[in-house]
Amino acid sequence: MNVLQLPLGPLQTNCYxxxxxMNEAVIFDPGEEAHVIFNVIEENKLKPLAILLTHAHFDHIGAVDDVRDEYNIPVYIHKYEADWLTDGQKNGSELFMRNQSIFAREADHLIEKEGKMEIGPFLFSIFETPGHSPGSVSFYCKEIKTVFSGDALFEGSIGRTDLPGGDHEQLIRSIKGKLLSLPDDVVVCSGHGETTTIGDEKRYNPFL
Known part of the structure; x- marks a missing residue:
């Protein structure tokens, strides 16, 4: 398997x-610049199967509808943020984007709980990792020892918790109880910045 990292938009939000x-693909957090995503998919002759959202903050959802419509694929999000896609106040765009709100249509599928998820040939373990936002989830692909953590865990840092629905203590519990329970060599694909590993964050992350 192959993972492509695309930092998009003014906040350089990572789309993966x-x-x-077989060139089948899933897309995580298409936050902006749909044309960049299209170009990468075309260059690599990929066949997208689904969009998986780690959470619904505006910088992670800005290109959702463009990508969904281009490839006619479903969108998945946790049930706790089902209405954030259509609400600029909840997804933060009204707070950060002057005179502009970012929306997406409702998701096609809601993630109800932790467990296994199959998207075509792809198998993920879903971990509920709230704290940055109430419906934050992380997608772990055991086959390639990689977890897509959204804005829960970063290289040497953690997600901010001063936005609506944020909870610092809950985020620390999520990281320590769910993410840090993974093997040390698991790669962490974060919502911003470079990738890291579980082992490095255990050893060097000052917040943990």
Whole structure:
């Protein structure tokens, strides 16, 4: 399998594209600049199967509808943020984007709880990792020892908790109880910045 990291938009929010040897792909957090995503998919001759959202803050959802409509694929999000896609106040765009709100249509599928998720040939373990936002989830692909953590855990840092629905203590519990329970060599694909590993964050992250 292959993971492509695309930092998009003014906040350089990471969109990830996970693909296999058959060129099938899933797309995580298409936050902005849909044309960049389209170009990468075309260049690599990929066949997208779904959009998976780690959470619904505006910088992670700005290109959702463009990508969904281009490839006619479903969108998945946790049930606790089902209405954030259509609400500029909840997704933060009204707070940060002057005179502009960012929306997406409702998701096609709601993630109800932790457990296994199959998208075509892709198998993920879903961890509920709230704290940055109430419906934050992380997608762990055991086959490639990689977790897509959204804005829960970063290289040497953690997600901010001063936005609506944020909870610092809850985020620390999520990270320590869910993410840090993974093997040390698991790669962490964060919502911003560079990738890291579980082992490095255990050893060097000053917040943990």
């Amino acid at each position: 594209i996970l693909s296999n040897d």
